[in-house]
Amino acid sequence: MERSLFSYIWRHSRPEQVVILLLVVLAQIFYFMSLTVPKSVINNGIQGNAFKDSKTIPFLVWELDLSAVFPGRVIRFFDGFQVDQLQYLVVMSFVFLGAVVVNGLFKKTINTQKGRMGERMLRRLRYELYDRILRFPPAHFRKVKQAELATMVKDEVEPLGGFIGDAFVQPMFLGGQALTAIIFIMMQNWLLGIIVIVLLAVQMSIIPRLRKPVLVLGRQRQISARQLAGRIAETADGVHEIHIHGAANYERADISERLGLIFKIRFDLYQKKFVAKFWNNILSQATPFAIYLVGGYFAITGQMDVGAVVGVLLAYKDLPSPIKELIDWDQQRQDVQIKYEQVIDQFQPEGMMPPELQAIPDGPPPPLGKELALAGVVVTEDGRVKQLDNLSLTLQTSSRVAVIGGSGSGKDVLGQVLARQTLPASGSVRVDGKDFFQLPEYVIGARLAYVGQDTYLFPLSVRDNLLFGLKLRPVAPASYDEATKAVRETFWKESVRAGNPAFDPNADWVDYELAGATGPADLLPCMVRALKQVELDEDIYSLGLRGTVDAAQRPDLAEKILKARHTLHEHLQDGTYAGLVEPFNDDHYNKNLSVAENLLFGTALGKQFDGDNLAADPYVMSVLRKTGLDVDLQRMGLSIAETMVELFSGLSPDNPLFEQYSFISADELPNVRLLLQRLGGKGIEAVPEADRIRLMTLPFRYIEARHRLGLIDAAMEERILGARRAFAEGLPANLRDAVEFYDFERYNSAATLQDNILFGRLVYGQAQAGERIGTLIAQVFDELGLRDSVIEVGLEYNVGVGGKRLPASQRQKLGIARALIKRPQLVVVNEAVAMFDGRTQDRIRDNILADASERASGVFWIANRPSQAEPFEQVVVMQGGRVVAQGSPSELAARGGLYTELMASA
Amino acid sequence: MNLNEEVELLKGVPIFSKVEQARLKLLAFTSERVNFGVGQEVCHQGDPGDTMYVILGGTADVLIDTPSGQISVAEMKRNSFFGEIAILCDVPRTATIKAKEPLATLKITKDMFYRLVAEFPEMAIEIMRELAHRLEDTNQKLRAATRAA
Structure with a gap:
């Protein structure tokens, strides 16, 4: 990005700036007219000066006066209309009105144009900054605070938008005005003109200098405010630690210190600002002082007539305001330039990813390649400790390899390198001879999956998180009706004008093929399969039971669940389940509902x-x-x-x-x-x-x-039932939408799936009633083939900020499922199962291995326990950032050494 | 069966026999009623126990594991209770209790019991007095037995 804000603005808004400039020049003509017409109205229209000699005068004469070149030569094209005084007054008044209207229209157009240009530039700048965040090297995020990035993109560039519209127009316009006034003064008296110019020069050189400290302080203010934002975000992130350790007052001390610093900066800023203002005022009054003194002297000594002095003073009257505004403009320019630099500096770290690597693919992403070769790879932590030390390793992307090693062996770093999360300081990683780090991101995204120990989930539904890895490109455009389509087209045109891509988030971005489906219709089994591989299907099923379905949107599903309700209630008639559920019955008081619920008898x-x-x-x-x-x-x-x-x-x-x-x-x-x-x-x-x-x-x-x-x-039950009926029968029309009555033959969109199928309450105090009925419900759903539909409802559950609405183990499972659903050519599992219990770890490993060998794809398993390596065809043993042994488990066992040692310790 | 009847049954439990009626009523009110179907286990021998049950209705078998399998050693009916020591100290269940007929119980958990004792210390004193009587009683029996031997 350009260091200079001006060249940035000029490069991206040149045509618009030129148009606005032309409009401003054109507007001057009408502005001038609106100033001169009143004079004619008063002199000729009202006082009748032009009508002293004749009753009528010609109006709208169209002639070309060439007298300056050929004396006395005037070409007249049109003699005009003859008008009398009253007609003249009327006509001129309307001309005045017209000039005012045109003048206003010009102003409006110019301001609109300026505003649009400014906002467009702001959008471009923000987009470019965001684009850069996406291309930051991964290590950079360890240094920057996310809240600071957000403040920069959101708040700090905001004032730039207002300035961009005036960036070129303002100095030209004000400069023109000032120049005209100075020329006029020069024409009256060159000496006075020179004095005015000298004083202006002094003013224009001193004032910016006085304002310099203000700008320096402004920069400090910006940085300190940004850091404050970062600190506040830290407090929110670490609020549990603060409470646990009772450190609230230590945090208060820190914030108070920072606020104190900000106060000092801001107060200094005020002081400096007003000092600058004081001198500005003094200097701008120095000019009239000089005109009075020198001009008066000339007038008294007769070297200049009084009229000329007054003329100079009048011309000067028009000078200070454009000059002052020019100085203000300059101040604003420096201010936004600094802001711009401050922001830009934070957005060009070393090692940014070139934009080509994030290009959008034209079609299905190509395969990854067959052989991954690491040669002499060195990874260092801030240039000191070597985490990977001259590591060389060749592996087939279709093979199933486990990596074992102690805690400092660097195995986890190796995993990060293979996911391009960590960049090697030296050495090379090649895929079939091509540089691994120069492969487009879509190849990596589609063909290589990576799960680490921490999984980040977006605050969306489980489904959106699961499908996140399939959204590499818009696969099918969204369908719009004609009217919406036109609106969308205009929207995209504007996006392109502001340098934003015209991608449509409403399009279907899910690459079904990648998941092994042909379209939205058969995606569900693929999702369920991925959930099953990580044993998350049960949890999502439970979420589904607690979820709701809108019968208006999914009438098919509502009907099926209604059917399940019938089947369940048939089962409830069996002796085994007798007395576990008290169904909702219009004609009976339900002892397991509260009195209020019995009265309302609905949701x-x-x-x-x-x-x-x-x-x-x-x-x-x-x-x-x-x-x-x-x-x-x-x-x-x-x-x-x-x-x-x-x-x-x-x-x-x-x-x-x-x-x-x-x-x-x-x-x-x-x-x-x-x-x-x-x-x-x-x-x-x-x-x-x-x-x-x-x-x-x-x-x-x-x-x-x-x-x-x-x-x-019994008697009271009857009375409450009576009230229930009265309540339902007399319900006023405006309250009809406030309650959905229990009806065995109707699906209740407001109630959960579980309540819908149960259509009753678990009876209090029946041992294990919940578990037994839960099993029965699952059985009924299975019988009717509805289990996947319940999971589908569970997939709509919103996981909350950072996935916090799911327990940690479910978050991690969802992260693994997200990697598996795209059926990657190679999946790198970097100690991702460490948080589960031992048996779950092994089961998930076996599921992943079984799936991979079925598809003949690769697994790169970085084991958190050495014993996990057993079923792999190949094992890599690491120590001190190097590979010390590699081979099949039986070969390694025969050789002994570290492998045997690690296996024995597990 | 309503609350007052439950309170009457609680009074039959020796450690509660001297506790004020209002307190027992609160204990009953805050405790859960649990019904077991025929063949359902109320508790299993060897499992850690922290709950006491008062049988409000039905019958239950008391089963003990022996090398030759489970044998029934006794039967419990309405007014019987078990696990009262378990809410005072952690002891494993010494027998398996299984419902022989549909069984209604009042389930008194350790937590709820402790909460009440913490709130009303005089309850603890009544229970201590009862336990001391029992200890004295056991001592006397022991003395009589040693003298006889």
Whole structure:
């Protein structure tokens, strides 16, 4: 990238700058007109100066005055219209109005053009910076903080956008104005003109010098603010450590120190700025001072007439503002130039990847090659410790090789080199004779898979993360309707103008062929297969059970699940499962649901009837009053209150039992006790109205099967059922969308898959009911061939920032599955299974090996335990950054040495 | 069976016999009711135990592993309880308990029990007194036995 902001701007916006410049020049004519027309209106139109000699004057005369070349020679093309004074006034007024409108239109166009150009340049610059981040050498990310990169791309280049529009136009325009004024002064009196020029020169040389410290401070301010952003991100990243180690105040000290520094810089900046401003004002007033003094002297001594002095002063009046703005512009120029340099410097590290390596492939990516040859490879940590020491190794990309070695053997670094994550300091890595590091990224991305110990997941769905490695190029364009297509085309045109690529993220980027599928339709089995290889399918299945499906979008799936519900309920009739589930039944009170759930008898959509909102809802209240259930509930509430007071009195208020079991919070308990004391055993009728409402809401959370207070007998069940019916029948139209009623024949889009198939509640207190029903559900899904569909729903689960919504082991499994789904020619597994238990490690290894030998592809397994190397055809033994032995396990065992030692230790 | 009946059964457990009724009610309320189907195991011999069960209904077999296989040594019915020592100290289960008929139990976990004891120390004193009585009782029997020998 250019060091100079100006050449950068000029290179990328030359045609636009020229157009704007032309517009500005053209605008001057109309500007001038809008200034001169009022004079004619007043002099001729109102005062009638031109009409003193004749009633009418010619208007719109079109003639060419050649008198300057041929005296007295005027070519007249059109004699004009004759107009009288009133007509003249009207016409000229409209001419004035027209000039004002045209003037305004020009201004608007120029500003729009400038704005668009600025924004376009800003977009280009931001894109280029981002593009560079993608091409940074991997090691560079150990040095830069991500928050600082974000601040630079987002905030620090922002002011550049505003400046770019004015970069060329402003100095030309203001310079022109200033020049005109100076020429006019020179024409009046050359001596005064020279004085003005000298004073201006002084002003223009001193002011920038005064502003220099301001710029230096500005640079410091920028850097310190960027570092602050970095520190804040660090705090967020390490917040657990801060709490665990009680280091919050140490962090506070650091931030306070930084803020203090920033304050000092900013305050210094203010001081310097106002000093510069002070001198600027003084110097700009020095010129009129000189004109008064010298001009006055000339006038008194008669060397110049008074009119000329006044003329000079008037001309000077137009000078300071363009000069001042010019100086401001210059200040802004230096400021953004510094900002630009500051940012650019951070974006050109050594060893950036050339853009060609990240080109987008035209078609399916070519194969990797057959033989990987490492010769004399040296990797050093910051030029000191040699992690790989003159390592030479040749391997077939289709062979299955394990690497074993101690912790300092450099085996993990070897893995990183093979994934191009670490660049060797010297030596070569070649694939069939070609430089491995010069292969395009799409070849590596498609044909070589790498999994390390840490897996990063993007905050997207499991599915998007799994398919991430298949998105090398847009495979099929997105289909748009005509109108959207036109909009998209314009959008892309603009992208190209700003130097951005016209890629469409809505296109289908998934390379199905790579996964072994022919299209979106048969991709699911491929995904399930990859999940199975890493034993993640069960977990995703469970996520699927907890996921939801919108029946409007997937009517086929909803119908199948409805069928599964029927099958499951047939099974529930069997003796083995009797009494484990209480199904939702319109005509029965469900003892395993709370009173509120029994009333609503459906899933709340939105907030209206959700949770505690139900108890406060006016419609619910009206239903309760109408059915007379309100008094029943109050009576139940009173009974619950008595029990709670009896049970929980004397318990300390912060005891977790309160939160877990009590219907009344610890804060409220004393009030309720007081209420009961005042009541002295009298019934609900004696309770004041205000307290009754509170009592009435208590039973809402009461579940007969769980709380066992024996509050709901058969008669009460009937009454609640009555209220349930009244609630459903009288539901006003505007609340219809707030609840999805339980209906055995309808799929419920708001409920989870599991709730949909179960259509009931697990009965409280049945030993192992959850496990047994879970197994039954899995069995039903298997019978109906729905297991993969459930996994498909689970794939939509969002993994959260950095995959934090998944447990660490599942994150890692997903990372491995992401590498396996693209069926790579060679997969490098760099101690990626270390976090699993020993058996899982071996099973995943065997799955990967079985899959690889089926496809005759390669595995490069860097073993976290030497014993993992057993089933491999070839084993590489490493020590001290070198290969010390290589061969089949039996050969190595026969030779003894380090191999036997490592194997014995495992 | 409702809460008050459960409390009555809890009173029959010697270590709880002297504990205040309200406390036992809280213990019952916060404890889970667990039902077992015929043939389901409540606990297995040798497994670490931290839960006590009070049988609210049904019958269960008490099974002991012997070299010749599992043999039934006793039967438990309503009002029986087991595992009361397990909530005081960690001991492995000394027998397997299997439901012979559909079995209803009240499951009292160590955590819940400790939480209540921490909250109401007088409960601990009542339990200590009961244990001391038992110890004295055992000592007397031991003395009588040694004298007889």
